[in-house]
Amino acid sequence: MAVSPLPLYNASPRSNKTKPLTHRPNPKGSSADAASTPNPKSKASIDGVLDLAERLNAETKSQYIKGKWLGKGTYANVYEAHLKSNPSQLFAIKKMIVGAEAKDGLSMDSIREVKYLQELSHPNIIKLHAVFSSKNQNLNLVLEHLPRGSLEQLISEGDIQYGSADIKAWMGMLARGLHHCHSNFILHRDIKPGNVLVAADGELKLADFGLARSFADPWTRMTYLVITRWYRPPELLFQARHYGSTADVWSVGVIFAELVIRKAWMPGGSDLEQLHLIANVVGLPTEDVWPGVSKLDGYIKLTKDPAAPQTPVQHRQQMQREFALVGPEGVDLLMQMMALDPRKRATAKKVLMHEWWNMEPKPRRKEDLPRKVEKSKEGMADALKRKPGELEGGTGRGDKVARKIDFGAFGR
Amino acid sequence: MSRTAPRLGPTAPKKLVEDGDICPVCKSSRYLNPNMVFKVNPECYHKMCESCVDRIFSHGPAPCPIAGCRRTLRKARFKKPNFEDIQIEREVDIRRRVASVFNRREDEFDTLLDYNNYLNEVEDITFNLIHKIDLDATEKKLAAYADSNKQSIQANVSRASQETTSFQARQAAEREQERLRREAARRDDEEKKRILEENRRNILNTLATTDGDANRIAKEGQRVALKKSSARRALTDRRPDVVASDPFTAATANGNADGGAFVIKGLKKVVEPEAEKPYDPFGGLSDETQYYVLQDTYQYEDVDKYMSDVQYTAGGYDFGEWYSRALCEAFSGLGVFIGEETSGRDAAAAVPIAMAATAATVVGVEKSADDVF
Numbered sequence: 029m030a031v032s033p034l035p036l037y038n039a040s041p042r043s044n045k046t047k048p049l050t051h052r053p054n055p056k057g058s059s060a061d062a063a064s065t066p067n068p069k070s071k072a073s074i075d076g077v078l079d080l081a082e083r084l085n086a087e088t089k090s091q092y093i094k095g096k097w098l099g100k101g102t103y104a105n106v107y108e109a110h111l112k113s114n115p116s117q118l119f120a121i122k123k124m125i126v127g128a129e130a131k132d133g134l135s136m137d138s139i140r141e142v143k144y145l146q147e148l149s150h151p152n153i154i155k156l157h158a159v160f161s162s163k164n165q166n167l168n169l170v171l172e173h174l175p176r177g178s179l180e181q182l183i184s185e186g187d188i189q190y191g192s193a194d195i196k197a198w199m200g201m202l203a204r205g206l207h208h209c210h211s212n213f214i215l216h217r218d219i220k221p222g223n224v225l226v227a228a229d230g231e232l233k234l235a236d237f238g239l240a241r242s243f244a245d246p247w248t249r250m251t252y253l254v255i256t257r258w259y260r261p262p263e264l265l266f267q268a269r270h271y272g273s274t275a276d277v278w279s280v281g282v283i284f285a286e287l288v289i290r291k292a293w294m295p296g297g298s299d300l301e302q303l304h305l306i307a308n309v310v311g312l313p314t315e316d317v318w319p320g321v322s323k324l325d326g327y328i329k330l331t332k333d334p335a336a337p338q339t340p341v342q343h344r345q346q347m348q349r350e351f352a353l354v355g356p357e358g359v360d361l362l363m364q365m366m367a368l369d370p371r372k373r374a375t376a377k378k379v380l381m382h383e384w385w386n387m388e389p390k391p392r393r394k395e396d397l398p399r400k401v402e403k404s405k406e407g408m409a410d411a412l413k414r415k416p417g418e419l420e421g422g423t424g425r426g427d428k429v430a431r432k433i434d435f436g437a438f439g440r
Numbered sequence: 441m442s443r444t445a446p447r448l449g450p451t452a453p454k455k456l457v458e459d460g461d462i463c464p465v466c467k468s469s470r471y472l473n474p475n476m477v478f479k480v481n482p483e484c485y486h487k488m489c490e491s492c493v494d495r496i497f498s499h500g501p502a503p504c505p506i507a508g509c510r511r512t513l514r515k516a517r518f519k520k521p522n523f524e525d526i527q528i529e530r531e532v533d534i535r536r537r538v539a540s541v542f543n544r545r546e547d548e549f550d551t552l553l554d555y556n557n558y559l560n561e562v563e564d565i566t567f568n569l570i571h572k573i574d575l576d577a578t579e580k581k582l583a584a585y586a587d588s589n590k591q592s593i594q595a596n597v598s599r600a601s602q603e604t605t606s607f608q609a610r611q612a613a614e615r616e617q618e619r620l621r622r623e624a625a626r627r628d629d630e631e632k633k634r635i636l637e638e639n640r641r642n643i644l645n646t647l648a649t650t651d652g653d654a655n656r657i658a659k660e661g662q663r664v665a666l667k668k669s670s671a672r673r674a675l676t677d678r679r680p681d682v683v684a685s686d687p688f689t690a691a692t693a694n695g696n697a698d699g700g701a702f703v704i705k706g707l708k709k710v711v712e713p714e715a716e717k718p719y720d721p722f723g724g725l726s727d728e729t730q731y732y733v734l735q736d737t738y739q740y741e742d743v744d745k746y747m748s749d750v751q752y753t754a755g756g757y758d759f760g761e762w763y764s765r766a767l768c769e770a771f772s773g774l775g776v777f778i779g780e781e782t783s784g785r786d787a788a789a790a791v792p793i794a795m796a797a798t799a800a801t802v803v804g805v806e807k808s809a810d811d812v813f
């Protein structure tokens with residue numbers, strides 16, 4: 029058995045690289061078929077493998093029944109699905125949209141997503157259960173079902189109420205997921221609230237690995253056209269082609285800020301405007317704070333609005349005011365994540381080692397975290413207003429509960 | 441006080457309801473004494489005025505003055521009725537008393553059916569008490585249940601009060617948060633005003649000390665200010681006012697269900713709540729490896745030339761990250777034991793095949809397409 033030196037979650041003795049990818053409720057002797065696979069060196073046997081592959085693909089595909097449409101991202105439609113053998117077990121099927129950029133009939137994004145997701149196994153990273161292709165070589169990813177929406181909704185839907193203990197819990201889960209990616213040498217490169225989904229038990233899951241890649245060799249140039257603009261760090265806006273994992277940390281820092289202020293923090297309408305927003309809100313990228321920045325290909329000399337804080341001290345004071353909710357330690361962590369110079373920015377590991385996690389309040393337990401759509405606690409008056417036999421609205425289990433009025437609460 | 445049609449139960453003391461405005465004891469009337477307050481004692485629910493209560497019961501327990509009643513009443517138990525109809529007052533009191541004893545919650549039951557059966561039983565008891573059916577036996581049942589379920593009843597009482605407190609605490613926290621946001625916005629505005637004022641003074645200074653084009657300098661200052669304020673507008677809060685969310689998710693402890701005459705079926709097993717561990721930001725993940733210790737730098741000729749390249753330093757490229765990846769890949773083979781691998785092949789062979797439909801392309805791309813990534 030191969031033992032990977034990779035850091036593993038829960039230190040399972042099995043390498044996560046050789047973990048079976050498919051979810052197999054009914055093996056139907058398929059592994060016996062696989063065992064008879066001949067030596068793959070001969071031409072005939074490659075055909076044999078492909079035949080077998082086709083059969084297995086059809087088998088995987090037939091195990092799932094596709095259901096209602098869940099959402100659309102940039103590159104894919106996502107549908108609910110369940111197991112044919114067990115309709116109560118839900119999944120999400122992400123069906124990649126075949127685009128013009130598709131290469132050999134497969135889009136690069138789906139390849140990336142499969143390649144990196146299958147290497148990762150962590151409570152804060154979406155789980156990939158299986159993969160199959162449908163017509164046009166269209167890839168379908170069978171993912172774990174995450175029914176409670178994304179961070180985007182938690183941030184912007186005003187009737188969801190939360191405080192600093194909730195923010196700390198969410199940030200903790202997000203930072204753990206990111207740290208696990210980076211410990212496995214994977215850059216996510218598209219972290220934003222819409223790509224952080226909420227599981228049924230309240231756990232946050234980093235999703236959408238369509239732009240992920242592994243840490244590059246020094247001689248490889250990477251593209252700077254990654255990460256949605258509002259969450260894109262200044263080195264990518266300056267078109268750096270050799271960047272590190274702290275690019276992702278910037279995105280998580282922006283999410284941290286948005287969780288506090290509950291609106292977009294730096295919603296740039298263009299790359300240039302994005303740079304101006306960063307200069308005004310975070311600070312001016314100069315050779316002083318970021319040695320070498322002016323040598324980057326896309327560097328532009330920026331100026332500040334007169335109404336923006338002018339000195340680093342003023343920036344810190346403004347942040348202390350604006351993010352008072354998370355306390356001075358929380359602001360310090362945020363500022364470390366928002367360092368302009370990517371080398372001075374905190375790594376995911378450093379984020380997790382920050383003292384903020386140990387300050388009061390403690391992170392909220394995940395089962396107590398606020399969620400979308402809640403029924404309010406009804407008093408006796410509401411119960412009495414209902415006509416006899418009429419029950420609460422909604423589709424929850426509460427519908428079938430006998431009508432019970434809280435007499436204890438009355439007349440106290 | 442208005443008169444409503446009397447709702448008569450099987451033993452309704454009819455007279456009381458009809459003489460709503462005259463005290464049956466002292467016969468004083470509300471017309472002469474508009475501040476008159478009526479009270480009842482749940483012992484018999486006979487209504488009388490407050491001054492009669494004071495007069496008759498101030499010196500200790502005494503018999504009810506209503507003809508034919510003679511129940512012993514205590515002053516402390518007199519109260520102002522909530523309902524004009526004394527039958528309803530009595531029913532609500534009984535329901536409250538029963539509910540304070542039978543205070544099980546839905547989540548204590550295995551199934552919804554069990555919970556509904558329980559509610560049904562409780563309603564039977566309540567009905568009997570209200571309509572005085574099998575009164576003695578029913579009271580005994582209630583007492584027996586209360587006695588043998590003390591723990592669970594107490595647990596649910598404190599659970600309910602905790603929920604009220606945490607609900608209030610959360611509301612308070614939310615108000616505080618709102619206040620902080622408003623405060624931040626206000627100070628932000630002040631700061632902006634201050635900076636703009638400073639800027640205006642700077643323009644004046646520049647005008648005073650240089651011979652530049654006055655118009656241009658002033659316009660430049662204005663332009664910047666305008667741009668800033670429109671950028672602000674774009675950032676306006678998209679959050680509507682907040683409504684309280686539901687904080688009712690506390691854990692519970694069940695008492696035993698050996699209630700003698702009253703047996704509840706389908707109660708969940710009591711699960712001891714886990715002791716709270718200190719928060720571990722890493723959540724159990726260790727990134728130490730047993731195979732090697734990462735050095736700060738490695739001598740590697742091919743790479744040295746990149747290390748001082750500003751495109752790498754300013755771009756944030758981290759050679760440490762790359763070393764760790766390279767070392768990990770180098771050590772990936774170390775734990776392989778050929779014997780195990782071959783005997784485990786039967787099972788392992790199935791692994792990559794889920795992807796075989798696309799395997800050929802995936803492998804091909806991996807080698808040649810790094811620049812596309």
Ligand SMILES: Nc1ncnc2c1ncn2[C@@H]1O[C@H](COP(=O)(O)OP(=O)(O)O)[C@@H](O)[C@H]1O
Pocket residue numbers: 098099100101102103104105106120122154171172173174175178222223225235236237238
């Ligand atoms: N596992 C899932 N469970 C439930 N909904 C999902 C799941 N994955 C994605 N979605 C929904 O589909 C949307 C797009 O998914 P995403 O993976 O971000 O696709 P894209 O790569 O196209 O951006 C998400 O914002 C979410 O609403």
Ligand SMILES: [Mg+2]
Pocket residue numbers: 101102222223236
């Ligand atoms: Mg997406």
Ligand SMILES: [Zn+2]
Pocket residue numbers: 463464465466467468488489490491492
């Ligand atoms: Zn009187």
Ligand SMILES: [Zn+2]
Pocket residue numbers: 484485486504505506509510511
């Ligand atoms: Zn009486």
